[in-house]
Amino acid sequence: MKKEDIEKIEEQMKLANEGLPEKERQLFSDARPTSVPPLNKYLEKFLNWGRAQSLWFLGFGTGCGAVELRPLMTSRFDISRYGIAGRPTPRQSGVFIIGGYASMKTVKRIVRSYEQMQGPKFVIALGSCTINGGMYYDSYNTINRIDHYIPVDVYIAGCMPRPEAIIAGFNKLKEKIKTGKADGMNKYAENFDWYKKNQKQIIKDWNMPDFNW
């Protein structure tokens, strides 16, 4: 392939950021996310072990399920003995907990927060609303399946799940990370167009960059 052809393809691959005004487009990245292949076998195993030992989740209560995160942090269910802690911003955290139902307005914020998180990142979907809509399946404002908008690694069923169930969910996530199966971030990068299509279908006023690091 010629060098010009490669440049042409790269130009086509760039994100348009059409939701932004002309002035602000140059302030944001137009590069697509790329999937990260695993390193060599033993190093990756060691890294995965390390990742599983310190899960920092984003303290963003997107629905009613977030009330179950508070008792997790206090003395009775003390989550910090598992090496898990809450962080205030997406830039510092590695686990995103979707706490229950997500309205169309919240999905916009969820997508933005998820994309700002540093990799490797994982998503736990809490409650039956995230799985199939739960009791809000016929609502005009609440989405039914969160996994069409961001990739989900672990589901915790229940309405609402008890803190014990959330601890079990975290342990399940640790298992998945250690075996290298929690690759939601790569799934997002590979099926980027499909996820963006779904997101733009419900977020009608798209006034943010297409992919924001």
Add this chain to the structure above:
Amino acid sequence: MEQLLNRIKDKIEIESLKKRDDLYFINVKEEHIIFLLSYLKEHEGFTHLAFLQAVDFQEYNLFQLTYMLYNYNIKVNLGIKVMIDREKAEMVSIHKLWNHAWQYQRELHELFGINFPNSPNVNESFVLEGWEDIPPMRRDFDTLKYSSETFYQRPGRSTNDPKEYMREKLYKNFVEPPKIRKEND
């Protein structure tokens, strides 16, 4: 309270309804609403606007607005109901009387499509960002149809009638009790 209602009845035409000792309702015509609200606020001590809400009466082609007032001195809730046209839904803004009423009016504008001319920020979106359909709290809006068209359903969802399901699972030998009352009663 009865004296107060009589005082209002001297001035304008109203229907009053007593629900409890501390809860009364007044039906009033659309043209008298501003007079009544400002009279109650300035002269009778109903200084607190608790909420402003709407009910859709699709059968009569009307919206019912309820202004809920509260008097701190005599500790009485007073609801003022007014019917407005549903096709050309428009109501006088009361943000000059109660400053916080603009937020209720913005909500009603978005969820019911009622216009409040000159109300501040009334066109800003409240919970629905970029909504293109008819206002969702109107009763001719089909939420299930909208949900199944817009969002992705996960297959395998099933529902049971709770009465039938419990009878089948728990009370198999359940016998329907005989009806003591006659049908005509």
